[in-house]
Amino acid sequence: MADEPQKSHGPIYKDRSFLGMLVTQFLGAFNDNVFKQILLFVCIDFAAGKREADLQGLATTVFAIPFIILSGYCGFLSDKLSKRNLIVTSKVLEIVVMGLGGFAFLSGNISIMMAVLFLMGAQSALFGPSKYGILPELFSEKDLPRVNGWILMTTFLSIILGFAISGEIKEALNDDLWKASYICVGIAIVGTLTALMVRKTPIANPDAKFEPSTLIVNSETRRLIFKDRRLLWTLVATSVFWTTGGVVYPNATNDLGIKQFGWGEAATGRLAACTGIGIALGCLVAGYLSRNRFNGKLVRLGAIGMFIGLILMALPSSSPTTIAIGVPGAIIGLIWLGFCAGLFTVPLQVFLQTATPRLHKGRIIGAMNLANWIGMAMAGVYYSIWNQIFAIEGLNVPYNAMYGAAALLLLPLVLFYHPESIDLSDISSEQND
Numbered sequence: 273m274a275d276e277p278q279k280s281h282g283p284i285y286k287d288r289s290f291l292g293m294l295v296t297q298f299l300g301a302f303n304d305n306v307f308k309q310i311l312l313f314v315c316i317d318f319a320a321g322k323r324e325a326d327l328q329g330l331a332t333t334v335f336a337i338p339f340i341i342l343s344g345y346c347g348f349l350s351d352k353l354s355k356r357n358l359i360v361t362s363k364v365l366e367i368v369v370m371g372l373g374g375f376a377f378l379s380g381n382i383s384i385m386m387a388v389l390f391l392m393g394a395q396s397a398l399f400g401p402s403k404y405g406i407l408p409e410l411f412s413e414k415d416l417p418r419v420n421g422w423i424l425m426t427t428f429l430s431i432i433l434g435f436a437i438s439g440e441i442k443e444a445l446n447d448d449l450w451k452a453s454y455i456c457v458g459i460a461i462v463g464t465l466t467a468l469m470v471r472k473t474p475i476a477n478p479d480a481k482f483e484p485s486t487l488i489v490n491s492e493t494r495r496l497i498f499k500d501r502r503l504l505w506t507l508v509a510t511s512v513f514w515t516t517g518g519v520v521y522p523n524a525t526n527d528l529g530i531k532q533f534g535w536g537e538a539a540t541g542r543l544a545a546c547t548g549i550g551i552a553l554g555c556l557v558a559g560y561l562s563r564n565r566f567n568g569k570l571v572r573l574g575a576i577g578m579f580i581g582l583i584l585m586a587l588p589s590s591s592p593t594t595i596a597i598g599v600p601g602a603i604i605g606l607i608w609l610g611f612c613a614g615l616f617t618v619p620l621q622v623f624l625q626t627a628t629p630r631l632h633k634g635r636i637i638g639a640m641n642l643a644n645w646i647g648m649a650m651a652g653v654y655y656s657i658w659n660q661i662f663a664i665e666g667l668n669v670p671y672n673a674m675y676g677a678a679a680l681l682l683l684p685l686v687l688f689y690h691p692e693s694i695d696l697s698d699i700s701s702e703q704n705d
Contacts, residue, residue, distance in 0.1 A: 292469025298426040299463035305434030313442045313537050328523045329656030334386050338393035339645030344488045347401040347638015352480040355402040356472045362399035363464040370460045374453025400641045405634045408625045409473040413696045414564050420621045421559020432548030439541025477631045493635045511643040516681045518651025524674035532671040546603050547610035554614020566623045568691035574616025575685045581609040586676030595672045626696045
């Protein structure tokens with residue numbers, strides 16, 4: 273049995289590990305999304321130039337596949353090995369992958385770009401279970417909601433900021449995209465240095481044995497998940513959330529800005545970045561209101577709010593180059609979607625970290641990543657199917673209708689997922705019984 277981790281009990285903003293994790297995961301997610309979004313813009317150009325199908329859905333799926341293949345094993349590693357060492361290792365790998373990204377853009381070969389995107393997903397799959405699994409080992413239960421609020425807020429902000437910056441980079445370096453790798457490699461180096469600020473915690477389960485089912489979800493982890501229906505439905509809810517998010521960002525928003533509004537990549541990136549304002553507010557509000565409890569009411573309100581926002585974004589206009597709520601309405605709508613996403617996801621993340629036994633935390637978070645990225649892979653397929661349907665000659669479906677297709681995914685959660693609030697201390701007591 274591993275020793276209990278030494279948790280911080282002082283203000284989180286004075287904790288070097290908190291600051292290190294915050295900056296490390298922000299820079300990593302930013303890097304991933306800069307490369308991914310530039311590649312998606314390249315996919316749009318490729319489709320327009322070759323008069324072939326839009327490859328955005330394929331790119332979304334390619335990025336998700338490593339998470340599906342590796343999440344189970346990476347969760348196992350985060351239980352058996354030092355989470356802090358795995359975090360540092362993943363950041364070193366990020367430096368290598370970002371360097372390969374420069375070669376991919378220099379080659380101009382979209383297949384090589386997709387291969388690097390796959391490697392980027394593999395590096396992130398290694399980082400994920402340790403990133404989320406180490407938080408409850410570093411911080412007390414009373415601080416965990418606020419810590420997750422900050423971590424998720426900066427994660428989403430980095431994604432949205434990555435979208436915005438990538439548009440500027442694409443327009444500025446259109447014929448020399450490989451130069452962007454200098455920036456990405458530099459960011460990866462800084463992220464590696466900040467990862468060293470995170471203190472080590474005891475290895476959760478050094479005696480964990482590998483078995484083939486670990487590559488997906490091992491039998492013991494499956495039993496734990498199916499034994500606790502709250503845990504099971506939380507995993508389902510987060511997977512549906514990320515499936516919906518994978519349709520909306522960046523695919524539907526790219527289509528709205530570039531194809532419907534007729535904007536360039538930079539303006540479209542700034543449109544997507546509007547969501548970051550809402551996400552920042554939503555995550556902070558959720559972290560504050562959750563305090564020392566899983567707040568089921570916030571989850572319900574977040575799901576309903578996202579559903580309403582998606583429907584409003586999908587309403588057609590008499591003009592094919594705008595939407596019913598107009599450009600100002602689209603900006604407000606995307607901010608609203610971000611705010612509701614923050615309300616929805618922070619309590620679920622806190623619950624997953626608290627409701628899982630310490631010896632199996634990494635593997636259950638690996639299972640969560642697996643479920644989420646199966647959802648993201650399906651988002652690419654789902655987007656591609658609807659894209660083909662909307663493109664049928666004679667239908668004249670506006671591009672913003674994709675938001676309505678995304679709303680359909682959320683409808684079951686709105687109707688049937690109504691989790692009850694519970695104190696985190698009660699959840700921890702259940703795990704210790």
